[in-house]
Structures are given as C-alpha cells and as structure tokens.
Amino acid sequence: MANPSKTLFSGLRILDLTRAVAGPTCTRMFSELGADVIKVEAFPEGDLTRQVSKIRNERSLYFVQQNLGKKSLCVDLRNPKGLQLVKDLVPLVDVVVQNFKPGVMASMGMAYDDLKELKQDIILCSISSLGQTGSLAEKPGYDMIAQSYAGVTSMVGDPDDAPCFPQLAIGDVSTGVMGAFSVLAALYHRDRTGEGQHLDVSILDTYYHSHEASVHQYSGSNGKIEPNRTGRHMNYLAPAGVFRANGGYITIMSFLHHWKDLCAAMDRPELAEDERLGNDEGRLENLDEVIELIESWLQNFPDRDTAMDKLDEFGVPAGPVLTIAETVAHPHLRERGTVRTIDDRIAGKFEIPGLPPKFSKFPDLPEFDAPTLGEHNEEIITNILGRSDDELAELRNAGILKEKNI
C-alpha cells in the first residue's frame, strides 16, 4: 500500500461510477497518483471488462490495467438500500465521475441537482460518447461511432477506398484524460470559490478537437479545400509518410529543410538542388517517383533497423513502425516507464502502458493493485460510511453487497 502522504492526490476522494474504458481512464489518472477512488461496480458481475480481453488465472488483464489503485464496492443499485449506500457516499467525496448513458443518473435520482443537494460543492464529471445534450445525445455510443461523427474516420486510409480505423481506443483514452483535466480545473475553481459544478465531456468533442487544421482549412476556404484521408503519405508536405523497407516500414519526415539530409543519407546530394525534386511542391507533383526513389534505396539495407541507423546518422527525422511486440521490448520505452511491468497478485507479471506524465516530485509510482470484486465493501461500509458490523452483515445477507475473490 502506498504511503498516502507520499502521493500527489493524497486526501482527494472520488466516487467512480464508470465502466469500460473512457470513464475508468479518467479515474485511473487520479488513483495512480494516490487519490482515494471508490469504484462502484454493477451487481452481480461488476465491470464488464472483468470478462474480456486476455484472462489469466480467471483475472482480466484489461480490468487490472484500467483499475489500478481503485477500491471496489459491489452493490445492487436496483435495490433501494443499495442505491442509498451510494448516495450516502456523495457527501463524503470531492468528485463523482460517471459514464452511464445520458439520462441514467437522473433516473436513479443522481442528476447533478440531486447530488448538489447531498453536497453543495460536489463536482460531477459526466463522460459520454456524443455528449449530455443535443439531438444525438441519446444514441447508443462507442468510440468508433463518435469517431465517425467527428470526421476522424474519414481522415484515415486510402482516399480511393473505404476508410480504416485505428485498432486502439484512442478516443476513449483521450476522453478519459480530457475528463481528468476538467475535474482538476473544477477543483481549482472550487478551491478558490467554494463552488462545485457539472462537467460534460464527450468522445465526439474530444476527437473533434484533434483536427488541428482540417476544420479551419475547409471553412476558411469557403469549402474550396476539402480535407480528406491521404493513405500513407501527407498531401501538403513531401516526403512525409510510411515507406517500405526490408522486413518492415519506416516513417520518414524529410520535407522542407530536412530533404537535404535525406539526399545526403542516400548519397544523392545533387537531388537537394534538383529542379523538379528540390522543393516540396515538385516532390508532391512527382510523389510516386519520390516514393520509388526512397523505397528502392531502402532495399539496399538488409533490414529496417540498419536503414534506420543510416537515417539517424544523417539526422533525418524518421522512426521505425514498431509492432506492439517491438514496443514492449524497446529499451527507450522500458527505461522511461512508457512500458510498465505490473505484478498482479492473481494474474502475475505482465506489461501495460505507464502513466504518461512524469512528475519530478513523484519519480516512482507506488505499486498499486486492482481490486477484486467488492474487495472494499467492508472498508467502505464500516470505515467510510460508519455503519455497524451488524448492518454490514444485514446488507450481505440481503444480497445487496457482493464479493468475489477475483
């Protein structure tokens, strides 16, 4: 157990009514930095991620990854006494985070105004796919659906074919982080004014925010520029894209002033001043030729990594397209804790991504466990809510609380 005085968020208490990815990512940003996060799990099986992805010794590695350092309260929310337990926790926490479908919190009598009556300065962070308001709010949502509505999917893949989608939950995760930002902003405001508030954070809005250029390019040109996906090469800088090497791929970004470095690496210095290929405009016009030029040069190397060595030697901005297997083994990623090894008490050792920000005051994160289902029922009911052992026994006997050693 971490020494609470040695963590960044010591003393901060969060009631976590989330499941799956986006919501748990938000609360995980706090639990990994030492906040007291009470995760309420749905009766009787708990968070659905306990059943998915890789399972070892009956333990879901997915659940462990998303729920490090949290406490689990497994309670029947359909039972009024169970729901009351959760409501009784509200006055004892700083923040409530939830990612139910919009409307569900209100149906349980836990809309923001209800919570405010329980605690005047409560902060409620509502995370959803398409937002708490607007004509689409009630639609069933997943990362990929929000991604499609955000115009992100349309920007991925070959322009002559149907779009692809990234095989990772980048929208879910970045929305969780956006939620964590908004919670901290609200705490900043509460510290200065005593006021709480309701935060509405969606995957759609978060994805849309990532269009660093397309939206203003389209609207600012009155529709003359119609941004679209461009496959594996950029369409306004060249060369900038993914290139085939022996046994793998390399991303090379040697546009503008970087071109001369690539020419030097290829031992073709004359191309730096070439009439046709000496500038980005010419290279974009002759992109197929440029790609062919670079890819045939890459064929001179026995493998991707020897080609990378040559590019590095000449300071060409480039990187190998690593597979997941290669990332897990990479010294830079391991050294920085980008890859983190977990030693779960049930599932054993395995790797997950580390917490991205590195805090100089907290160079090492504590070794946190993910909870078993209802592991902290007793602690929460007796220590935090102050109920008697008899009441605890009653709640257990009535089947309102559930525990499972997994």
Add this chain to the structure above:
Amino acid sequence: MANPSKTLFSGLRILDLTRAVAGPTCTRMFSELGADVIKVEAFPEGDLTRQVSKIRNERSLYFVQQNLGKKSLCVDLRNPKGLQLVKDLVPLVDVVVQNFKPGVMASMGMAYDDLKELKQDIILCSISSLGQTGSLAEKPGYDMIAQSYAGVTSMVGDPDDAPCFPQLAIGDVSTGVMGAFSVLAALYHRDRTGEGQHLDVSILDTYYHSHEASVHQYSGSNGKIEPNRTGRHMNYLAPAGVFRANGGYITIMSFLHHWKDLCAAMDRPELAEDERLGNDEGRLENLDEVIELIESWLQNFPDRDTAMDKLDEFGVPAGPVLTIAETVAHPHLRERGTVRTIDDRIAGKFEIPGLPPKFSKFPDLPEFDAPTLGEHNEEIITNILGRSDDELAELRNAGILKEKNI
C-alpha cells in the same frame, strides 16, 4: 476582453515558450478558460504556424486556432538582454510551458534548476516528441515519428499492406491536453505543499497510453497474441467496422446483443438465431459473408442517410462516416459548440473545433482574439515587468523587441 472575474483561471499566469501544435494546445487549454498566457515568440517572424495552413488577409487561421486568448511577446532570445526579459518574467508567473528540443532550455540557462532559483515553487512543463530522457530523447521528432515508435501506426490500415496514418495531429493534441492535466496536478500539489516541480510529457508516452488492450494482450499471452491492424473491421467482435452504403460509409457496431437489432432492421429476424451467424464467433469465421450481407442490404437505400435512419429506428449502434464538410454543418455539433465560429479581427469569420469540456459554471467562453506578433510587448514590458517607457523604447530601437500588425 473577457471580464477576468468571470473566467475559471482568473489570476493564473503562464509563461508560454511553445510553438506549433502540442505545446500551444497545452497553453490554449488555459488561455481559453481565462488564464493570463504570455506567449514568447521567436524573433523575427514568430511562431512558424503564422506562415502555414490556410492564410486569409495575411493571417494564418492555424495560428489563430492554436493561440486564442494568448498575449504575444516577440523578443530576440539570442540577444542577452532579450533573454533576460524572459528570465525576468519567471518570478512573476505560476507555470512555464516549453516544447523546445530537449537540451535547448538548459543551453539558454533555463533548465528547471535555473528556473527554480528564479522562483522556488515554479512549475515547468516540458513537452517533447520522445521524452526528456532516454536514448531517443535527442532525435528530431514529429507526431508521426512518435506514433511509429509507439506502435500506433502499426495498428492502422490493412494488415496485408503498409500501414496508413490518421490525417490529423491526434498525438500532438492529446499530448497538449496531457500536459494541461499534469500542470493542473502540479498546481494542486503546489496549493497544498508550496512545492513546484518539473513535468516531462511526451507524444510517445501519450500515444502509448492509448493501447487499451494490445500491450497486455501481447505480454500477458507471452507473445501468443500479436496485435495487428485490421483494416476496417475489428477482429474480435463482429460486425464492427466501416460498411459501404450508397454515396458514403456507415460505422456499424452490432456485435453481441446488438446483432438482433440489426437483424430486425434488415428484416431478417431469423439470422439472430442462425446457427452460423447467430454469434460473434460464427460471424468472425464468416466475416466476408456478413460484410456482403450488410453491404448489399445498405444498397437498398438511395443514400447513406436514409440507411442511417433505418438503423437508428431499430436502435442499432451506428454512425455515418462524416466528411469534414459534413461535420461543420451538422446541427448536433453546432448546437454543442463542438464546431465553434471565430470572428477574427483580421481574418474574419471561420470555424474551428471548440474546447471539449463543457463547464456548467462557464457555459459560454469569452470571445478571445489571437494576438498579432508582439502585440503585448508594451503591456508586458511596462505593466508586468515594470520597465520605464524609455527602456521600452531602447529595447525597440535596439531591435530586441519586434511588432507586426498581423
């Protein structure tokens, strides 16, 4: 000008030594919520984004989007007097954010330890491509290079072909937000302990964090599971992917219990119980047939949106793959402020993505301007640094400060 008492971050002051996307996204999260952000721009042309993307009336819409609500100080950092001005600002701010290449701040005498001597509780947030430490730290970096090292690029595109990359700076932007989270966490810590600290936030770490399953699947299976890109359809749930409709594409996520709703929409209720296609396993085994079934049904509709209406009617989780043009016009996105209209004093009206979190205490963000180059030189030199008008004139005459009405 916003009434400072009505913004969330009133009174918070940030020294912004960033350019391009990731850094400016971080400081923009604060300036849009009312913090006093002093952006130091490189002499003599300022942030490179003033020259790129769509330009209107000589004004870069890209620069406007990334720098709303900031103040511009354009100063020659190569001149010792110019650099001293920036150092003199350090004791007057709460936070310094920078995204120079690792090592540059130290070479200017502005490493964290230097800043700490200027202000004991300073918070320094360093944003980079591959991190401040580790064997790759010194490499030239771009979003796509960090993305490649993070194993993200390998997860995008058709598995039988070279990977694609998303045509938007999703890593830059999410790293900026990660930086903003870390700054707020450090402010939380400072408020409680009086201590500052140094934050190391990278695009590589942020991208890697988005692997919600692949890293533990690979390592937890001892390498038996090798996660890879899957084109436009998921490989462990079905149907879940991008489907061709007339004149466009639709993302349909009707796996598991959603399958029966799609069967009902297609008026093929018998398929819900079909021996081969009634469960995800069977549908994955016969994925080509499932795709063909759905795509031929979609051909019965004159266009994508009439097909979407039918899917919505039956509660099938689905969304149209909107183009950028369609997102800008979409009522839901406009209503929520996901699409925000800017009325720039120089460039006029155009659209950009809005700030994703919606704060109930601040339902409307102030109308912020982006600064012209060096617009706030005078205000910063005289009001904030307290120099005399004579000294200001001297700095201008010596060419240490620069201004431009664009």
